[in-house]
Amino acid sequence: MKENLKRLFEYRELLFNLTRKEVKVKYKNSFLGFIWSLVTPLMMLVVFYVAFGVIFKLRAMDMKYYAFYLMAGILPWNFLSQTLTQGVASVVMNSDLVKKVYFPREVLPLSYLGSASFHFLLQEAMLIVFLLAFRVPLTPWIFMLPVLMLLEAVFIAGLTLLLSTLNVFFRDVQHFTEILLMAWFWMTPIVYPISQIRDNLPAWAAKLYMLNPMTHIVLMWQRITYNSPVNGPASYSMSPAGVIGTVACSLGLLIVGYVTFTRLEGRFAEFI
Amino acid sequence: MTVREIGTRQVSQIPAIEVEGVSKSFRLYRDVNYTLKERIINFRKRGYDLFWALKGIDLIVYKGETLGIIGPNGSGKSTLLRMMTRIMKPNEGRIQTHGTIAALLELGAGFHPDLTGRENIYLNASILGFKRQELEGIMDDIISFSELGPFIDNQVKNYSSGMYVRLGFSIAINLNPDILLIDEVLAVGDESFQTKCLNRIARMQQEGKTIVLVTHEANIAASICDRVLWLEKGVEKMLGGSYEVTEGYHEAMRMRPEGSEFGTREIVIEKVEILDGSGKKTTEFETGESILVRLHYDAHKPIDDPVFGFGFYNQMGFMVYGTNTRLRGIDIERVEGRGMIDFRISSMPILDGRYYVSVAAHTRDGMINYHWLDKLSYFDMHSPGKEEGYLAMECDITIVPE
Numbered sequence: 001m002k003e004n005l006k007r008l009f010e011y012r013e014l015l016f017n018l019t020r021k022e023v024k025v026k027y028k029n030s031f032l033g034f035i036w037s038l039v040t041p042l043m044m045l046v047v048f049y050v051a052f053g054v055i056f057k058l059r060a061m062d063m064k065y066y067a068f069y070l071m072a073g074i075l076p077w078n079f080l081s082q083t084l085t086q087g088v089a090s091v092v093m094n095s096d097l098v099k100k101v102y103f104p105r106e107v108l109p110l111s112y113l114g115s116a117s118f119h120f121l122l123q124e125a126m127l128i129v130f131l132l133a134f135r136v137p138l139t140p141w142i143f144m145l146p147v148l149m150l151l152e153a154v155f156i157a158g159l160t161l162l163l164s165t166l167n168v169f170f171r172d173v174q175h176f177t178e179i180l181l182m183a184w185f186w187m188t189p190i191v192y193p194i195s196q197i198r199d200n201l202p203a204w205a206a207k208l209y210m211l212n213p214m215t216h217i218v219l220m221w222q223r224i225t226y227n228s229p230v231n232g233p234a235s236y237s238m239s240p241a242g243v244i245g246t247v248a249c250s251l252g253l254l255i256v257g258y259v260t261f262t263r264l265e266g267r268f269a270e271f272i
Numbered sequence: 273m274t275v276r277e278i279g280t281r282q283v284s285q286i287p288a289i290e291v292e293g294v295s296k297s298f299r300l301y302r303d304v305n306y307t308l309k310e311r312i313i314n315f316r317k318r319g320y321d322l323f324w325a326l327k328g329i330d331l332i333v334y335k336g337e338t339l340g341i342i343g344p345n346g347s348g349k350s351t352l353l354r355m356m357t358r359i360m361k362p363n364e365g366r367i368q369t370h371g372t373i374a375a376l377l378e379l380g381a382g383f384h385p386d387l388t389g390r391e392n393i394y395l396n397a398s399i400l401g402f403k404r405q406e407l408e409g410i411m412d413d414i415i416s417f418s419e420l421g422p423f424i425d426n427q428v429k430n431y432s433s434g435m436y437v438r439l440g441f442s443i444a445i446n447l448n449p450d451i452l453l454i455d456e457v458l459a460v461g462d463e464s465f466q467t468k469c470l471n472r473i474a475r476m477q478q479e480g481k482t483i484v485l486v487t488h489e490a491n492i493a494a495s496i497c498d499r500v501l502w503l504e505k506g507v508e509k510m511l512g513g514s515y516e517v518t519e520g521y522h523e524a525m526r527m528r529p530e531g532s533e534f535g536t537r538e539i540v541i542e543k544v545e546i547l548d549g550s551g552k553k554t555t556e557f558e559t560g561e562s563i564l565v566r567l568h569y570d571a572h573k574p575i576d577d578p579v580f581g582f583g584f585y586n587q588m589g590f591m592v593y594g595t596n597t598r599l600r601g602i603d604i605e606r607v608e609g610r611g612m613i614d615f616r617i618s619s620m621p622i623l624d625g626r627y628y629v630s631v632a633a634h635t636r637d638g639m640i641n642y643h644w645l646d647k648l649s650y651f652d653m654h655s656p657g658k659e660e661g662y663l664a665m666e667c668d669i670t671i672v673p674e
Contacts, residue, residue, distance in 0.1 A: 102357045
């Protein structure tokens with residue numbers, strides 16, 4: 001494993017170049033270009049705001065600044081879903097390269113993580129600008145943003161490496177991922193506050209709900225970017241057990257994902 | 273540093289690529305179960321056959337040497353090359369390489385259509401494992417070698433295939449790797465660019481770079497390489513000086529005439545004998561010697577007015593000479609039972625090479641073939657080597673100085 005990591009380090013420039021290529025190419029032939037990276041989450045925001053804020057009146061539950069609450073959760077969610085949908089198929093999609101050129105294959109899924117990170121940072125910057133513009137007080141936790149982003153990146157990297165390996169051998173994985181992401185989205189407190197889960201689900205179901213690492217990650221994002229009292233007491237959204245568990249789970253997943261990937265990558269060229 | 277002599281060039285004895293007992297098998301899936309459902313349904317069936325692409329290959333490529341790998345399709349040449357680049361891992365044995373490697377397995381692998389030529393140079397070089405600093409100095413060389421000129425800042429998707437090839441080759445060759453692996457890519461590109469590439473390869477040889485070249489054209493291997501490895505069905509058939517190995521390879525390729533036989537078999541040609549002037553069986557002839565082609569036939573029922581003939585063909589399948597009884601004005605009224613026919617040529621004006629012999633028995637109008645043995649026998653011609661081509665002619669040379 002040490003050798004594999006050394007090899008990855010040697011190829012850091014390729015990772016950087018592929019990431020750059022991904023960023024450059026994504027909106028290359030579109031008129032709006034980079035603006036799309038910001039427009040997409042804003043459109044999602046409008047849709048959810050109208051559906052849940054206006055039609056279902058979640059606002060009635062005393063949710064001031066519901067739009068910001070939504071943004072605080074949607075952005076980190078998009079970070080996950082963007083990376084995962086592209087990263088899982090990355091090895092298969094780049095079969096031309098995998099069959100013809102040698103390089104550490106983990107660079108492929110990781111480059112999608114890289115380009116998604118870039119867009120995510122842009123979007124977070126936009127969120128902060130909006131918060132300032134609308135005079136919503138920033139929380140002192142905002143400085144944890146890089147740390148939290150790193151934690152989420154570790155979690156996503158582990159999952160993407162694992163699933164992209166499996167996808168080489170079972171192409172079902174990439175289709176399954178789409179469905180998984182949809183279900184997962186609603187199992188995470190993004191459009192509704194976590195208090196809904198506490199109040200409406202039986203205790204065992206709520207406990208189960210809290211086993212989802214993305215729940216904790218999104219809660220933390222909400223806590224540091226936009227902290228609403230409706231979201232429950234701070235202790236609920238950032239319990240030490242939840243944070244430690246999420247960190248442990250993310251690191252564990254990364255190790256499992258990385259080891260699986262590097263163990264099997266020698267056979268990729270034959271399978272795709 | 274010990275040095276050993278290969279041809280006219282000097283090659284060190286420091287290994288650049290070490291291949292030790294390498295075997296590689298592939299699973300040939302009868303029907304690849306890509307989806308989980310298929311996997312589960314076919315869980316118990318072992319849905320593949322093991323196919324050994326390479327078996328027990330030992331090889332050391334020395335620093336500064338140019339090694340050619342030849343063999344027919346499916347002999348494992350490309351698999352061996354791919355394992356040298358680490359794209360695939362061997363099942364048994366190990367491969368060690370010393371120094372930076374650039375491989376030309378397919379030109380332009382890894383080009384992104386939406387990026388410009390220049391941007392693709394950076395991307396492609398880093399895919400091959402080279403750093404940005406290493407690239408700065410040679411950027412201009414790459415662009416000028418590729419002859420792309422102003423097009424270098426256009427998106428690659430607008431390139432012609434020739435431009436694509438030139439850019440790919442230019443990158444790999446200008447990165448100046450210690451080891452360059454080339455797989456059948458010399459055949460692409462126009463002739464002037466090909467010559468340019470070969471010149472560049474010659475320069476790399478002088479600079480002491482190690483080159484491994486996979487090709488099924490033995491002539492290219494013979495002209496460029498110091499040594500040649502000949503693979504046949506995944507095993508080493510021969511390894512040695514490029515001339516001996518390519519000769520042997522040519523020879524073996526000739527051993528497989530695409531012979532056939534057909535006909536109604538009302539007359540059967542049971543045997544064809546190739547004899548020399550004294551009636552001794554042989555396949556070796558000198559230019560100018562006499563030859564006797566003897567047919568043994570068996571007519572199972574009486575056949576009226578048959579025609580017997582023969583032809584000599586060169587390796588390309590062109591007829592060099594042929595005739596038959598009808599053309600020679602010999603009428604055979606009827607044949608029944610066994611017999612033999614001799615065609616005697618008193619002097620063969622044919623030059624070096626292997627020639628295949630076809631013989632036939634058919635009707636006068638040629639509409640019905642009784643029996644036709646197509647290129648099933650052969651003989652080899654040897655000439656003193658004073659001329660080239662197929663035919664021996666008398667040639668007097670007069671030099672008249674003014």
